[in-house]
Amino acid sequence: MRTRSLAELMPLVAPVHILILSVIVLPSIFVIWLSVTESTYGQAPTWVGLANYARVLADPAFHGALWNTVVIVVFAVHIELAVGLLVALLFASGLLLRRLLLVAVLAPYAVSEVIAVVAWRYLFDPDAGPVTLALQAIGLPILDWSFEPVHAMILIGLLTIWLHLPFTFIILYAARLAIPSDLYEAARIDGATPLQAFRRVTLPLLGPAIVVALLFRYIFAFRIFSEVWLLTGGGPARSTEVVAVYLYQEAFSYNAFGTAAATAWIMVVASLLLAAGYVFLLRRQVTSNA
C-alpha cells in the first residue's frame, strides 16, 4: 500500500526534483570533477588533484576577493540588520498610513540590480551627482568611488543594503507583530521602562527571526556578483573584486575552468558551513528554551 501510493505520488513530485537534479545538483557535482582537472576549451581535461585548490588559495587576487566579500558580509549585513530592526520597531510603534509606508519601504525589492546601479552611479557621480553635491553643500566628504577602493566598497555596501533592506525588514516586522501585546502590557504594569521592555521582551522573542534573517543574508551576501560587476567591475585594479567576480573572471575571462571550479566549491563549502552554524545555533536555542 505504502509503495503503491508513493509510486502514485511520484509524477506530482517529479518535475521539481528533475529540475533541481539536472540544473543544480548534477552540475554542482560535475564542478567537483572540473575542480580536480586542468581544462580549457578544446583540450582534454587532465587530472591534477588538489592543485587548483592550492593555486586558488595561494592567489593574492583570491585573498583580496575573499577579504572584500567578508567585509561586505560582516559590515553590510549587520548594518542592514540594525536598520531593519529599527524600521520594524518604528512600524510596530504605530504609524499613520502604515500600509502606504510599508509599500514605500518594499519598493527597492522590485528594482533590478542593473537599475539600482544606474541610480547609484548617477546619485554618487563624483562630479555632479545629486548626493555628491548635497554632501559638498553641507561640508561632508564625498565618495570618490571610481578611484578610492575603500569608497567604492562603501558604495557597494550601501547599494546592497538598499536592495535587501526590504527582505530583512519584513522578516523582523512580521516577527515583531507576532509578539502578543499582553506581554508589553504586563511589562508596563510591572514598571518596566520602554528600554527594559525592548531588552527583556522584544529582543529575546525576535531572536529566531534575527537568526533567520542573518543567515539568509550571510548566504546571499556571500554570492554578491551583479552589484560589484556593474558598479566597479572589480576595479580599480581588482581592489573591489569579490569571490563571485573572481570566479567569473577565472572562468569566462581567463578560460581557467579548473581554478574557477575550485573557487566554486570553496563557495559551496563556505555556504554549507554558514548554514551548519545556523542549524547548530537553532538547536541550542531550542534546547535552552525547553
Place this chain on the structure above:
Amino acid sequence: MRSGRILVVAGKAVAVAALLTWSLVPIAFVVMSSVKPGQEIFAVPTVYAFEPTLEHYAELWRRWGQFFDGLIDSAIITAGATALAIIASTCAGYVYSRNSSRFLNASVMFLIVVRLIPPIVVTLPLFPLVNIMGLNDTHIVLMVLYATFFVSLGTVLMRTFIDQIPRELDEAAQIDGAGRLTILRRVIVPLAAPGILAVAVFVVVFAWNEFLFAFVFTATKAKTAPLVISEMIGSIDGVDWGILFAASTTQLAPILIFVVLMNRYLVAGLTAGATKG
C-alpha cells in the same frame, strides 16, 4: 509629559522622512531624470524644476531597438519561468502537504539544502553543456534556470499554504469520486491562490530583473532588458544618461507597479518562506 509626546511624534516624523528618502529617492531620480532635458541631467547645482520632455524615450526608440526586443524577451522568459515554477511547486507542495513518509521528509530537507548552492556555481558546467545542446541564446534556458532556482522555495511555500486548507475538503471530494488531479485542480488550486500568487511574485520579480544568468547564457536572440541596459552602462565613454534613464524607467515601471499591487502576497511569501524553508 505633553512636550515629551510632541518630541516622540517629531522623532517619528523625522525617522519616517529619512526612511522614505532612503527608499524612494534613487527610484525618483531615475524616473525624474528620464524626462529631464539632456543638458540638465548633470547640471550643477542639481536641477529640480524643469520642463519635462520625452526626447530620451524617442531617442531610445530610434537608437536602441534591441532594448524593446529585450523587453519582449524578458516578458516571454518571465511568463515561461513563472508558469513552470508555479505548476511544479503546486504539484509538489500538494504532495508534501498531504503525505508524509521518511522518503518525502528527507526530500524536503534536500530542497532546503539545495538553496545553499550559489547560482554562479552551475554556470561553469552548464555553459559548455548548453552550447553543445545548441540551446545557447534561447529563451528556454533562462526559463528553466529561473524556475529551477525558485521551485525549492516555491514547493515549501505551497506546502505551507496548502497545510491551511482543511483535509476534510479533499476527503469530501474523494468520496464524490474525484481523483487526485481533480482534487488538486478543483479544490486545492482555488483555495491556495494566495500561495500561488506569493510564488508568482518571487519568480516574476527574479526573472524580470535577473542579470547573471542572462549575462552568461544569452548573446543576441534572447537578450533580456536588464542585459541591454547593462550594455548601455558599459559603453563607458559614450553613456547617454538620458537614454539610460528612459530605458531604466521603462524596465522598472511595470515590475514596480506589480510589486505595489501584490505587496500583500510578497509579505506573506517572505514571511512564510523565511520561517518555513
